[in-house]
Amino acid sequence: MEFKSVVGWRRSIRFFDPWRGVEREKVQCILEAIYRAPRVLEVDFVRVLVVERDRLSPEKMQALKTPTTTAQLDMAPVYVFFYADVSMLESALNGANFRELIRLGVLNPSHGWNERFVADTATPYLRAVVDDPDRVPLRPPSAGEEAGPMVSRETLRLARTAIGIAQEYALLAAFDQGLAAQLSGVSVNAARAILGIPDTWIPSSPMLLGYHGESREAGGQRPREPFEEDFFELxxxxxxxxxxAVVQRLTAAEMIQAPAPFSWRMNEVRGLARKFGLPE
Ligand SMILES: Cc1cc2nc3c(=O)[nH]c(=O)nc-3n(C[C@H](O)[C@H](O)[C@H](O)COP(=O)(O)O)c2cc1C
Structure with a gap:
């Protein structure tokens, strides 16, 4: 698909064909896309774990649900979980990733990069992020569980940024392949226990993945506040x-599409509820 059209057709899909799995090659393509996402400070934060719904017991499925993630968890055949390993910031302190990029001509003297800059400026900068005294628990304490180790707030910010970029690459790679997807919150404690997640990984919302159980339009493109309230210049x-004229061009390219709700949307929703045995 053309990029603008992928952006236009992406929307949160909450009805999946529950019986239609996702081809492994399409899942791999999503992972390959994430693998090529930009890397915050050259730190290899991102960790992604793929799980087929049918490999989880009903009890585990129930444990994953939250008030905002209900039927879609039952319907999507594949879950893609995103994490960032905050310990990778410490691993990057040796400057090896910076040096490799210097060797490859990616980071260059034209922009101030050389061996000395790595030793005297870049890695001390990473060290300052790791050691920053503004510290928070990696995981807040919850019932019956201790708080996670303390990390600098800036480490968490960088790690979360890395996850957000990975999530967006994944979503676009999914829709590019004709798949349906939605980021959706799950119980992070349940996911950690079920998936065997190491102590230094921080979570975010997984991507539910499958084929559209509703029309691709899914009632139309979803509302946003006025453009002028989000974008500024000078x-x-x-x-x-x-x-x-640009809006018109992007409409022709399918990036901008007819807004929700379509006149037939509520009938579609009722029909879907009946088809999938969900509340009307
Ligand atoms: C990090 C993240 C978590 C989300 N979690 C949920 C969720 O738990 N349940 C849900 O129904 N939608 C969830 N969404 C989807 C948003 O509600 C959705 O993106 C928003 O309504 C905009 O609509 P659109 O994605 O169709 O354009 C999440 C989105 C993001 C970015």
Whole structure:
């Protein structure tokens, strides 16, 4: 699919064909896309774990559910869990990733990069992030569980940024292959126990993956606040001028699509509920 059209067709899909699994090669393609996502400070934070729904017991499925993730967890045949291993920041302190990129001509003297800069500036900068005194528990304490180890708040910020980028690559790679997907919260404690997640990994919402159980339109493109409230130029709050001709071009390219709700959406939702045995 063309990029603009992938962006346009991506929307959170909450009805999946429960009986239609996802081809392994399509799952691998998603992982290959994530593998090529940009890397925060050259730190290899991202860890991704793929689970087929049918490998989990009903008890484990129930434990994963949250108030905002219910039927879609039962319907999606594949879950892609995202984590960031915060210990990788410490592993990066030896500067090896920076040196490799210097050797490959990616980080260059034109931009201040050389062996000395790695030793005197770049790795001490990483060290300062690791040692920053503004510290928070990696995991807040919860019933019956101790809080995780303390890490700097900045480490968590970088790690979460890495996960967010990975999630977006995954979503676009899914829709590019004609799949349906949604990021959806799960109980992070249950997921940690079920999946055997190491202590230094922080979680985010997994991607539920499958084929559309609802129409691809899924009722139309979802609402956002006005463009001018989100995008600015020169100085806040001066809005970025939204050129109508560009909007028209992006509409032709399917990035901008008809907004929700379609006139037939509520009938579709009722029909889907009946088809899948869900509450109406
Ligand atoms: C990190 C993250 C977590 C999300 N968790 C949930 C969730 O638990 N349940 C849900 O129904 N939607 C969840 N969503 C989907 C959003 O609700 C959705 O993206 C938003 O309504 C915008 O609609 P769109 O994705 O269709 O454009 C999540 C989205 C993100 C980015």
């Amino acid at each position: 100085r806040y709050p001066h809005p970025f001028y939204r050129e109508p």
